[in-house]
Amino acid sequence: MTIRIYITGGTFDKEYNELKGELYFKATHLPEMLNLGRSRVSVDIETLMMIDSLEMTDTNRESIARHCLSAKENRIIITHGTDTMVDTARVIAGKVKDKTVILTGAMIPYKFGSSDGLFNLGSALAFVQTLPAGVYVAMNGRYFDWNNVQKNTTIGEFEEIR
Amino acid sequence: MTIRIYITGGTFDKEYNELKGELYFKATHLPEMLNLGRSRVSVDIETLMMIDSLEMTDTNRESIARHCLSAKENRIIITHGTDTMVDTARVIAGKVKDKTVILTGAMIPYKFGSSDGLFNLGSALAFVQTLPAGVYVAMNGRYFDWNNVQKNTTIGEFEEIR
């Protein structure tokens, strides 16, 4: 069983441009992170886009959903900015019915010392192997159904709506 | 649902004693790691022992199994040295039948820069929430049934026996 991992950007993969003093995207750190975790799960990583999730358009979300639909794998992880992760989950859930799709991200970039990224990736990889078909958000060590989750922007955590 | 976490030591929690130049155990880093991962899973952490798994005795393993048995929680994570993790899993499986027990550990101490510990903890926490009753080893992003896993000491990874 191979897991498909789609990269879309988000805090996860942001780096510090030392010449400009700005955060930016270069390339995904997923392979490096899986290597650090000594992961031996079979994965196929593909970068769909490399953007801040606040800049993600409907067209972007449709594209992600189409990729999930056409992927030959039935278990899919999507790395995504946390701000609109729930919106993308909804679009995917409208199209993809028989696959396990996990969206995950990070509050702190992986390249910064104190990132939650490695923890989230470990949990996402475990959830995608064990949860039944459905679209889920995996953050804070937990998993949430796509239609019962929101980001609490005051504290920077995900929670059930009801 | 609260997850019980039993600490037994292992590479996970080793630190560097700068006065003696040796590795040693002080206290568990689990709370710090869960905080770094921004985990919001309800957990109850208890340190049973703080030893290298090569020094773990039958008495130690019996004690761990008894704790699993008497815990009021049905979902349990055990942090453990990797060298004899499989032996302890076997002892627990002989006693505990109706709980989900996950043993996990690390190849590199958490306090060292490049540890796999945070990744493993993230995956263990996800597996314990989703797997049916049984005793499992969670390492390398994967989970293994207690009776079909071995540590390949040449490469430092876990694998199925058959």
Add this chain to the structure above:
Amino acid sequence: MTIRIYITGGTFDKEYNELKGELYFKATHLPEMLNLGRSRVSVDIETLMMIDSLEMTDTNRESIARHCLSAKENRIIITHGTDTMVDTARVIAGKVKDKTVILTGAMIPYKFGSSDGLFNLGSALAFVQTLPAGVYVAMNGRYFDWNNVQKNTTIGEFEEIR
């Protein structure tokens, strides 16, 4: 001999605001860094401002120079953003004649994994103890006289003008 350390902000002390996804200033990391380096040099740390050096005004620079002048210590380190570090050095050199003043900074925030900050702080602390009265920039393991240094913004390094 006590070393006076003036904090003015700069990349050195920038942190990542995980709720806003932006870099910002909270408090200086100098005490934490000196502790990590196990420094036993007697220092007195004072935060004069906490700003990006691109936003530093003439008034700010005058204030820094006045502080150097009125400090009872003869050996002073100033942490400063790299972009206008040379400009501030010039203002100080116009006022302060009989003290050893070292300006230093970092290309990568200390809180990010791969910062040059600890290295620069170590070298600045050594230079301030050994160089004769004068105003210097300490970056890249080297020291430069205030009137013969420029930041090469293409490569992010300091170099002699001639």
Add this chain to the structure above:
Amino acid sequence: MTIRIYITGGTFDKEYNELKGELYFKATHLPEMLNLGRSRVSVDIETLMMIDSLEMTDTNRESIARHCLSAKENRIIITHGTDTMVDTARVIAGKVKDKTVILTGAMIPYKFGSSDGLFNLGSALAFVQTLPAGVYVAMNGRYFDWNNVQKNTTIGEFEEIR
């Protein structure tokens, strides 16, 4: 001016062998550390030995001193275990009269998250550029004459003898 750097081992360069669970030496991290510090000081690095300083013999110390003597550079840094750093400094001081020789080390291995190594390297590199001929120990942000320094093994810091 090129600085000669001699590597002799010590905590500085220790790594964690994840298959054996032991600390060991592989190769020096000096080039990586200088790169992280964005050092632009011209250096020539040579590994003389890779040992724990408790295992260093008189023959080893004589060899280090001879290398200092025959080096074409007049400014030399030696990375060394802290336990017998002062002993080696004495042997060098008996032979080398007209060069600036700085011994430095670390209490925590560089590869572990919280090392003092980068700070010490930054200060050693600054001291070697600025101090007059002599043999010095550079630790804790300070420099000590070879004949007025001891390691306080209770607190793990260097201090004057009198």
